[in-house]
Amino acid sequence: MTTPPCIAFSLIIPIYRSASIIERLITRLEALDFAQPWQVIFVDDGSPDQSYTLLMHRLGSSPLAALVVRHTRNFGEHQAVLTGYRHAEGEYFINIDDDLQNPPEEALRLLEYANTNELDVVYGNYIVKKHNLFRNAGSGFANLTARLLLDLPDSYYLSSFRCVSRLIGKKVAENCSPYVYIDGLLSQSTNLISSLDVRHDPRDDGTSGYNLRRLIRLWLVILTSFSLMPLRFATLVGLGAAALGGLSILYILVRAAFGAVEVVGWPSVISAILFFGGIQCLLLGVMGEYIGRVYLTVYGKPQAHIRSVEWCGNLALPLNRQPSRSTEA
Structure with missing residues (x-):
């Protein structure tokens, strides 16, 4: 042969x-x-x-x-x-x-x-x-x-x-x-x-x-x-945002204890809402990307x-x- x-x-x-x-x-x-x-x-x-x-x-x-x-x-x-x-x-x-x-x-x-x-x-x-x-x-x-x-x-x-x-x-x-x-x-x-x-x-x-x-x-x-790096990055960003919020609360409480609380204007409030809202949307987008890919793979794309x-x-x-x-x- x-x-x-x-x-x-x-x-x-x-x-x-x-x-x-x-x-x-x-x-x-x-x-x-x-x-x-x-x-x-x-x-x-x-x-x-x-x-x-x-x-x-x-x-x-x-x-x-x-x-x-x-x-x-x-x-x-x-x-x-x-x-x-x-x-x-x-x-x-x-x-x-x-x-x-x-x-x-x-x-x-x-x-x-x-x-x-x-x-x-x-x-x-x-x-x-x-x-x-x-x-x-x-x-x-x-x-x-x-x-x-x-x-x-x-x-x-x-x-x-x-x-x-x-x-x-x-x-x-x-x-x-x-x-x-x-x-x-x-x-x-x-x-x-x-x-x-x-x-x-x-x-x-x-x-x-x-x-x-x-x-x-x-x-x-x-x-x-x-890689899971984007999810880990999202976790770090979330922890950082939570830490920043905790420090802000602590700062306000300390100022309140000394009677130095001031009424801040709406620009600072709106800025904070937009900042943290943007972070939340970013984290949801990252998680959604992973979930969407898993769904399409299981679905049989x-x-x-x-x-x-x-x-x-x-x-x-x-x-x-x-x-x-x-x-x-």
Whole structure:
């Protein structure tokens, strides 16, 4: 019996509004020089343009060993990457963006570094970032929050350009929460994590899909899904407010004992009401965020649903292990 070839790595690429760059992306992938069998997994995350049609047409004449997984709608980048992990057959999973800012050639360097040093996770640390100012500021704030909550070294830039071992990738892919932050899941699964300086190219076409709303949603997932720090902070704020109120009462009682009580004006009263009312609303909001996420998770809000899974290109290489989930994630 012939032993099927081992797949060295799976390149996972979420696709969203990528119609204008599909041709260049696949051409770059076809030019990769790697001796062992490897595969590429495209995850169409409900792209509203012609990305899927153009991708399937281009792969029809491509030598790539490719798998195209199609979501029923847009669920988000992290959900798309987890879908890719579930279908990946390589010994390492490497995910890159579809805009070619992560050079496919640099993926081979991540793979070699992870393999040589026996690491579970290697992040691409951009030497010079080519994102715009807004994206850099938003990503920097999200990374700062993640490092504080996940207890990661300051030297790690948690980029979406990462190489993950099959062992950890499959463990992470077992997560079915609708609120996904892959770097949080990885940090909880292993401490064999490092980074490697890589090139970051200017965006070939279009604009980043990360607007202010998406960045805030990502920040909230980091804040509430992997730590109880916001609840502990709310407790400290409540204790501080209670202590401040107690000191105020003590101050008034002492002044009353010496007959020095004065009738204060309404501005001070209104200010106090607004201050403490604002704190109460903040604490209720924090608790509500946690309760809401628990409710939606128990209710069964989906992480992602899959419309179709299709093999394209060179089908001989990746069929040694069948995907574990082919219809739903």
